[in-house]
Amino acid sequence: xxxxxxxxxxxxxxxxxxxxxxxxxxxxxxxxxxxxxxxxxxxxxxxxxxxxxxxxxxxxxxxxxxxxxxxxxxxxxxxxxxxxxxxxxxxxxxxxxxxxxxxxxxxxxxxxx
Numbered sequence: 271x272x273x274x275x276x277x278x279x280x281x282x283x284x285x286x287x288x289x290x291x292x293x294x295x296x297x298x299x300x301x302x303x304x305x306x307x308x309x310x311x312x313x314x315x316x317x318x319x320x321x322x323x324x325x326x327x328x329x330x331x332x333x334x335x336x337x338x339x340x341x342x343x344x345x346x347x348x349x350x351x352x353x354x355x356x357x358x359x360x361x362x363x364x365x366x367x368x369x370x371x372x373x374x375x376x377x378x379x380x381x382x383x
Contacts, residue, residue, distance in 0.1 A: 273337040274314055276321075277304045281329045289324050289332070307334070 276297060280286040290302075296317055297305035307317060314334070321332050 271308050271310065272314070272339070274307045275300075275304060275335040275337060276307050276317070276332065277335075278321075278325075278332040279303065279330065280325065280332075282326070285325060285330065289321060292320065292324060 276293065278289055278293075280289055280303075293299070293305045296309075297307040299305055307314060309317070318332075318334060325332055
């Protein structure tokens with residue numbers, strides 16, 4: 271399963287609503303126009319093909335950015351999840367590390383450095 275960030279800029283409110291509702295069914299909303307899609311390459315292609323039918327390519331912009339498979343995730347601002355809930359494949363010490371020094375310590379203590 272690969273993770274992909276899908277974001278959009280839609281000019282027409284009607285198309286915006288359709289695209290937003292569709293993405294809420296197939297991906298996890300991170301911000302109003304930014305979604306995290308998790309799935310296979312075939313599922314991603316189907317999602318992007320469906321989005322292409324919902325948008326007007328002359329006026330709208332939809333982009334998909336693949337995330338690295340073992341990438342480090344960091345959240346700035348208000349978290350979309352309740353306190354105490356972590357959504358990550360990283361080891362627990364890395365999730366709790368907030369500063370670069372804490373991150374380096376977490377890597378050393380977890381044996382991943």
